Amino acid sequence: MAKNIYEKIWEAHVVYEQPGQDSILYIDRHYVHEVTSPQAFEGLRLAGRKVRRPDMTFATMDHNIPTTDRSKPITDALSRKQVETLRNNCREFGIRCFDITDTRNGIVHVIGPELGLTQPGMTVVCGDSHTATHGALGALAFGIGTSEVEHVLATQTLLQRKSKTMQICVNGTLAPGITAKDVILAIIGKIGANGGTGYVVEYTGDVIRNFSMEGRLTICNMSIEAGARAGLVSPDDTTFAYLKGREYIPKDKAWETLISEWSAWASDPGCGYDRTVELNGADIEPQVTWGTSPEMVAPISGHVPHLSEITDADRRAAAARALEYMGLAEGTPITDIPVNKVFIGSCTNGRLEDLRDAARVVQGYKVDSSIDQALVVPGSQQVKLEAEREGLDKIFREAGFEWRESGCSMCLAMNDDRLNPGDRCAATSNRNFEGRQGKGGRTHLVSPAMAAAAAVKGHFVDIRRWAYK
Amino acid sequence: MEKFVTLHGLVAPLDRMNVDTDQIIPKQFLKRIERTGYADALFYDWRFLADGKTPNPDFELNAPRYQGASILLARDNFGCGSSREHAPWALHDYGFRCILAPSFADIFYNNCFNNGLLPIRLDGKIVDKLFHEVRACEGYALDVNLPDQTIATPSGEVISFEIGAFLKERLLNGWDQIALTLRHEDKILAYERARGII
Numbered sequence: 001m002a003k004n005i006y007e008k009i010w011e012a013h014v015v016y017e018q019p020g021q022d023s024i025l026y027i028d029r030h031y032v033h034e035v036t037s038p039q040a041f042e043g044l045r046l047a048g049r050k051v052r053r054p055d056m057t058f059a060t061m062d063h064n065i066p067t068t069d070r071s072k073p074i075t076d077a078l079s080r081k082q083v084e085t086l087r088n089n090c091r092e093f094g095i096r097c098f099d100i101t102d103t104r105n106g107i108v109h110v111i112g113p114e115l116g117l118t119q120p121g122m123t124v125v126c127g128d129s130h131t132a133t134h135g136a137l138g139a140l141a142f143g144i145g146t147s148e149v150e151h152v153l154a155t156q157t158l159l160q161r162k163s164k165t166m167q168i169c170v171n172g173t174l175a176p177g178i179t180a181k182d183v184i185l186a187i188i189g190k191i192g193a194n195g196g197t198g199y200v201v202e203y204t205g206d207v208i209r210n211f212s213m214e215g216r217l218t219i220c221n222m223s224i225e226a227g228a229r230a231g232l233v234s235p236d237d238t239t240f241a242y243l244k245g246r247e248y249i250p251k252d253k254a255w256e257t258l259i260s261e262w263s264a265w266a267s268d269p270g271c272g273y274d275r276t277v278e279l280n281g282a283d284i285e286p287q288v289t290w291g292t293s294p295e296m297v298a299p300i301s302g303h304v305p306h307l308s309e310i311t312d313a314d315r316r317a318a319a320a321r322a323l324e325y326m327g328l329a330e331g332t333p334i335t336d337i338p339v340n341k342v343f344i345g346s347c348t349n350g351r352l353e354d355l356r357d358a359a360r361v362v363q364g365y366k367v368d369s370s371i372d373q374a375l376v377v378p379g380s381q382q383v384k385l386e387a388e389r390e391g392l393d394k395i396f397r398e399a400g401f402e403w404r405e406s407g408c409s410m411c412l413a414m415n416d417d418r419l420n421p422g423d424r425c426a427a428t429s430n431r432n433f434e435g436r437q438g439k440g441g442r443t444h445l446v447s448p449a450m451a452a453a454a455a456v457k458g459h460f461v462d463i464r465r466w467a468y469k
Numbered sequence: 470m471e472k473f474v475t476l477h478g479l480v481a482p483l484d485r486m487n488v489d490t491d492q493i494i495p496k497q498f499l500k501r502i503e504r505t506g507y508a509d510a511l512f513y514d515w516r517f518l519a520d521g522k523t524p525n526p527d528f529e530l531n532a533p534r535y536q537g538a539s540i541l542l543a544r545d546n547f548g549c550g551s552s553r554e555h556a557p558w559a560l561h562d563y564g565f566r567c568i569l570a571p572s573f574a575d576i577f578y579n580n581c582f583n584n585g586l587l588p589i590r591l592d593g594k595i596v597d598k599l600f601h602e603v604r605a606c607e608g609y610a611l612d613v614n615l616p617d618q619t620i621a622t623p624s625g626e627v628i629s630f631e632i633g634a635f636l637k638e639r640l641l642n643g644w645d646q647i648a649l650t651l652r653h654e655d656k657i658l659a660y661e662r663a664r665g666i667i
């Protein structure tokens with residue numbers, strides 16, 4: 001019988017199917033970061049347990065670290081303690097940790113694929129909801145809570161119920177300037193912030209196939225913003241070309257053997273899904289969120305909604321609250337929304353291709369005088385190095401951007417990079433929740449090119465009409 | 470882990486959809502390395518005025534009539550966003566043991582069961598009705614019975630709810646999941662051998 005990729009990975013990882021209970025599922029990769037792991041390690045210690053597979057567990061520091069000079073100690077005492085705690089836990093339990101000074105350090109969802117740690121057909125977990133990112137490589141990847149982190153550390157397994165499956169098919173051709181970020185925002189706008197709850201999503205169709213691996217990573221990253229714990233793309237030649245030569249690709253097997261093993265995970269032709277959603281790529285415009293949930297999104301040619309346009313009472317109440325928080329009037333054209341901060345980075349859009357896109361836009365331009373801060377924060381140290389090799393840092397600096405060390409930074413504002421109350425930010429990250437980027441801060445989610453253009457113009461503009469220099 | 474069997478509790482309403490875990494507990498409280506002590510962090514940005522101390526009089530949960538509530542009545546997609554288990558920790562530390570909503574985000578839903586919290590999905594119309602009753606009647610309390618999978622209202626109406634058999638067992642017994650899984654360690658080992666992992 002034809003099977004989809006989720007069914008194949010699930011079946012290959014069931015250790016034990018317990019009658020009437022959740023299945024025990026084997027985990028191939030467990031990523032750990034400083035914020036959601038201390039209590040899990042403490043739990044192991046209290047129970048006298050070990051980490052079952054330190055060789056399948058990898059740690060990085062990303063959420064809490066400064067993006068300024070790395071040679072200086074972390075000044076925030078609590079942040080420093082958390083980073084030290086992870087360092088000590090990794091030492092105690094024998095886990096490989098990509099520490100702050102390691103050239104492999106970076107945001108967990110950027111470095112996993114970058115190092116070749118995530119491979120097709122794997123089960124991947126992390127105490128982080130954006131773990132779905134890794135699904136771009138054809139892996140079943142999802143976020144878990146800290147108790148589950150402890151469970152995986154102790155047993156290398158997780159208790160799971162089988163999810164329903166949803167196919168999101170994006171066919172046709174995208175207009176020039178439309179990126180993966182616009183596609184995923186359009187998808188979330190269509191199915192809603194809980195449209196994917198209870199499902200694992202497979203992204204299919206010409207548009208997805210034609211995306212680079214980086215574009216696919218952006219799409220899968222935001223699956224959780226539609227409520228889906230996991231989103232995947234079946235592996236293909238783009239996947240294999242991306243993985244070739246990366247550090248953690250098995251060296252004891254011939255490349256052809258790996259390719260044939262990996263190819264077998266792809267969904268079979270004619271396989272079924274519990275639900276299918278279709279979008280036409282040609283209809284997708286550059287997207288900008290106007291509210292405090294990623295589903296509150298509009299095309300650049302559109303406007304902030306009139307409350308009277310929203311029929312559902314709960315949604316109307318939510319929109320009214322969001323407009324108040326965002327300080328926006330009903331019916332405002334999206335292109336009339338000014339910004340005073342710009343953030344380019346995060347596990348959604350902090351990869352090399354994203355930085356190239358943004359640099360191409362700002363080349364030859366200056367950041368507008370109305371902008372108080374424009375930050376570029378690469379997703380990893382490797383991304384930073386490669387970008388510098390290409391001279392992207394110079395383009396950004398000359399235009400008036402700050403060029404930083406890698407990390408989560410202003411995506412969640414746990415370090416010093418944060419919005420002040422009332423700031424309005426064009427951000428390439430994934431969450432526009434109230435206070436996400438700093439208490440009272442207002443976030444508009446956009447693609448890297450759209451964020452760059454907003455930095456130059458001081459308000460949102462249609463990137464399809466940009467005069468590149 | 471703490472068990473959950475039955476609960477007679479005061480109900481507090483939180484009438485907003487898509488309440489995300491960043492709202493349930495903002496990031497500045499995630500820097501701690503402990504598992505408890507998050508009661509004051511719950512709904513911090515909503516609960517307190519800009520000084521971070523003075524209770525916000527406009528936030529419904531702050532009303533005197535809802536103090537001591539152990540059941541939270543919420544809207545669609547409760548607990549969306551970040552996977553932070555600090556969210557159920559904060560709800561629990563504040564005193565909540567049960568959350569009623571039309572839908573929950575998947576990761577949050579799972580996290581509740583590891584912390585003795587019972588999330589109950591109810592039809593949107595029933596939730597609407599409960600919101601109405603809670604506000605109309607000060608001291609409104611519900612009786613939640615997990616073995617029977619029922620909620621009894623003060624007027625004697627009985628609402629039944631669905632829950633996975635395994636999740637129910639776990640809460641009723643307060644099982645340590647890891648110990649439970651480790652009873653099958655032989656099967657994990659056999660799996661690892663079969664796949665050539667060891």
Ligand code: SF4
Pocket residue numbers: 062063107108109128130346347348407408411412429430
């Ligand atoms: S960049 Fe943002 S979304 Fe991604 S892992 Fe870091 S905090 Fe989470």
